[in-house]
Amino acid sequence: MRVVLDTNVLLAALLTRGTPPDKLYEAWRDGRFQLATCERKLEEINRVSRRRLAPRRYNAGMAKIDASRISSDALAELRAGRSVRLVKIGRTIATLRAQRARPQADPARELAVLRDADRGDDWADYAAWPNR
Amino acid sequence: MKKGDLSKFVEDAVRRRVFDRRVQALKDRVSDVPAAELQAAIEAAVREVRKPRKRRAR
Numbered sequence: 001m002r003v004v005l006d007t008n009v010l011l012a013a014l015l016t017r018g019t020p021p022d023k024l025y026e027a028w029r030d031g032r033f034q035l036a037t038c039e040r041k042l043e044e045i046n047r048v049s050r051r052r053l054a055p056r057r058y059n060a061g062m063a064k065i066d067a068s069r070i071s072s073d074a075l076a077e078l079r080a081g082r083s084v085r086l087v088k089i090g091r092t093i094a095t096l097r098a099q100r101a102r103p104q105a106d107p108a109r110e111l112a113v114l115r116d117a118d119r120g121d122d123w124a125d126y127a128a129w130p131n132r
Numbered sequence: 133m134k135k136g137d138l139s140k141f142v143e144d145a146v147r148r149r150v151f152d153r154r155v156q157a158l159k160d161r162v163s164d165v166p167a168a169e170l171q172a173a174i175e176a177a178v179r180e181v182r183k184p185r186k187r188r189a190r
Binding site for chain 1: 148152155158159162163167170171173174175177178180181182
């Protein structure tokens with residue numbers, strides 16, 4: 001059997017677990033059907049996959065963040081050398097999406113040292129939470 | 133079995149295994165992002181890519 005999957009199903013199959021697209025990936029891996037595609041679809045997949053689909057991650061390291069904005073749990077994680085996730089201030093913790101970094105106005109404030117894993121050089125204005 | 137069939141079989145098995153490992157690594161990297169959020173981001177990106185491009189006004 002040959003199956004054509006839409007781009008969003010195909011990408012979800014490659015990124016998610018326990019979802020219907022993931023079940024399709026497993027079925028394809030087990031040889032239960034063949035995938036069919038065309039140049040146009042491959043081009044679309046290429047263009048979609050170049051976009052940022054997951055929030056940017058931050059690890060303990062280089063960019064700086066105001067320590068007053070870091071929860072005590074997250075500080076403990078940092079001091080233990082573990083990574084934390086950065087959350088846009090005022091946004092629901094469950095969403096855990098980072099916003100673009102912007103320069104801090106007052107460098108004299110206490111700063112915790114973090115690193116932008118993707119770019120490594122930004123000052124961030126985020127609240128930080130344990131990466132669990 | 134013809135000559136070369138075995139090497140093709142092994143090559144195919146290795147390619148599939150390598151691909152699956154890369155997919156699993158990718159899934160691990162985004163495992164902390166809820167599946168619904170990823171799905172929504174993918175759908176938004178697909179919509180954006182499919183949007184007809186406007187010609188620049190001269």
